[in-house]
Amino acid sequence: MAQKYDKADVERRMSGAVDSLKSDLSGLRTGRANVALLDPVMVEVYGALMPLNQVATVSAPEPRMLSVQVWDRSNVIPVEKGIARSNLGLNPMIDGQTLRLPLPDLTEERRKELAKLAGKYAEGAKIAIRNVRRDAMELLKEDEKKKQISEDDRKRLEDEVQTMTDRFVKDVDAASEAKEKEILQR
Template sequence: MPKYDKADIERRMVGAVESLKSDLTGLRTGRANVALLDPVMVEVYGSMMPLNQVATVSAPEPRMLSVQVWDRSNVTPVEKGIAHANLGLNPMIDGQTLRLPLPDLTEERRKELAKLAGKYAEGAKIAIRNVRRDGMEALKEDEKKKDISEDDRKRMEEEVQKLTDRFVAEVDAAAAHKEKEILQP
């Protein structure tokens, strides 16, 4: 039974790119983005819950987030959760709604965030290269077991390398786009 599975390799590389894109949406740019509050956890009903399970987040203006809390008794815990998330946001309570004005990013903070985007991209590239290594090892093992010929192994190694190149280019493009977005005043 051959160990090499091209579909599995591609699925794992897609997963690395999707994970990167998810990480990048959480990075703050100059504009309001509802994904900015995705990592916020709120202590309600005696347990920790993601913010999106107790409130609706929207971006009514380019520099403002609005959090509509569903249960009035959860307004204070939601405010505390946002304050403790270290996002640099100061919620203003307006009934069951919290308004979060986004302060302008300083040049220094923009550079830090761009560097962080680069770090996320490097992590995704490492994950993709690890998947490539696994694929190459599986091919060598299949050749050793005489499941495939040397020519087949070389042809399939080229396929794996092409997949790797394609996904690394996708990572680079996503990171470059995010860095440009962050550095734009």
């Protein structure tokens, strides 16, 4: 079935790209402890791989420390191994059912790598937004060809799509700049 231009769908897809970027950026390490840092960590427990947040509670009791409270004592060692395998550069210290993760200082080189990675994530989000714009523009041209909208309507709607695109790209730039500033801050 042929699709028709839908402003709400275009906006939802562009917004999704920005939300995805913000999620990716929250996982990037800065100088401060952030519980989202451990979101990608998978732990092998009960014969399956599970996200860390399904077997433990993560908190940031201090600016440079994460605390992982494991719910089941038998999962402490698998959680420690999962964190070690994650390549986040963290060395867990076991204290009963709690793992303490002191965050080492970021080197200048590592800060620059992380800032570059944030930029790469932002570029990916912009590409996704531009792809949504391209799809919307093609749908508008098809709608005009099928005589469902006039040429004037198509031009007006294309301007609307471009305005939306500019707004979401600005959101991406703002999120990326804020994260880069946070990463490079000592």
